[in-house]
Amino acid sequence: xxxxxxxxxxxxxxxxxxxxxxxxxxxxxxxxxxxxxxxxxxxxxxxxxxxxxxxxxxxxxxxxxxxxxxxxxxxxxxxxxxxxxxxxxxxxxxxxxxxxxxxxxxxxxxxxxxxxxxxxxxxxxxxxxxxxxxxxxxxxxxxxxxxxxxxxxxxxxxxxxxxxxxxxxxxxxxxxxxxxxxxxxxxxxxxxx
Numbered sequence: 316x317x318x319x320x321x322x323x324x325x326x327x328x329x330x331x332x333x334x335x336x337x338x339x340x341x342x343x344x345x346x347x348x349x350x351x352x353x354x355x356x357x358x359x360x361x362x363x364x365x366x367x368x369x370x371x372x373x374x375x376x377x378x379x380x381x382x383x384x385x386x387x388x389x390x391x392x393x394x395x396x397x398x399x400x401x402x403x404x405x406x407x408x409x410x411x412x413x414x415x416x417x418x419x420x421x422x423x424x425x426x427x428x429x430x431x432x433x434x435x436x437x438x439x440x441x442x443x444x445x446x447x448x449x450x451x452x453x454x455x456x457x458x459x460x461x462x463x464x465x466x467x468x469x470x471x472x473x474x475x476x477x478x479x480x481x482x483x484x485x486x487x488x489x490x491x492x493x494x495x496x497x498x499x500x501x502x503x504x505x506x507x508x
Contacts, residue, residue: 476501
């Protein structure tokens with residue numbers, strides 16, 4: 316990988332986003348200096364007419380300190396790290412531990428079948444639609460939590476059946492009685508004169 320050094324003035328925004336791995340972001344900080352970092356030669360070799368230098372003046376005059384004013388570097392972004400939610404019967408396994416360094420900021424986890432479930436063969440789970448007058452009950456899990464079992468469709472509440480109104484001079488006639496099973500949850504009517 317080619318090393319690219321830049322600061323705010325020469326790092327185009329498009330380039331900035333490509334400098335760091337997906338699990339980190341580019342940040343910039345100003346360089347800070349301690350008194351110990353200022354060469355004593357800058358403080359000692361002055362005559363009485365010189366103004367006492369402050370840190371910035373000493374650093375500017377120093378030929379030994381050629382540090383950039385700003386430094387750009389990648390920092391881990393913990394908000395992108397995800398731990399998967401495993402289904403019942405699965406166990407969370409750590410595949411790769413995070414180092415805290417960009418490119419390896421997040422630990423990697425996978426969901427795998429538990430020892431109990433590895434030898435279990437589950438029935439196929441096919442999500443089929445219920446007729447318009449019914450709803451599917453929530454899925455259930457087997458006692459060992461290895462298989463998700465699809466439940467049947469059931470009729471919605473009787474209140475879901477629309478009332479039938481006929482125009483004046485017509486009467487309501489039942490064409491088929493409800494069986495209470497999906498697809499036949501409500502009586503069917505027609506208006507006759």
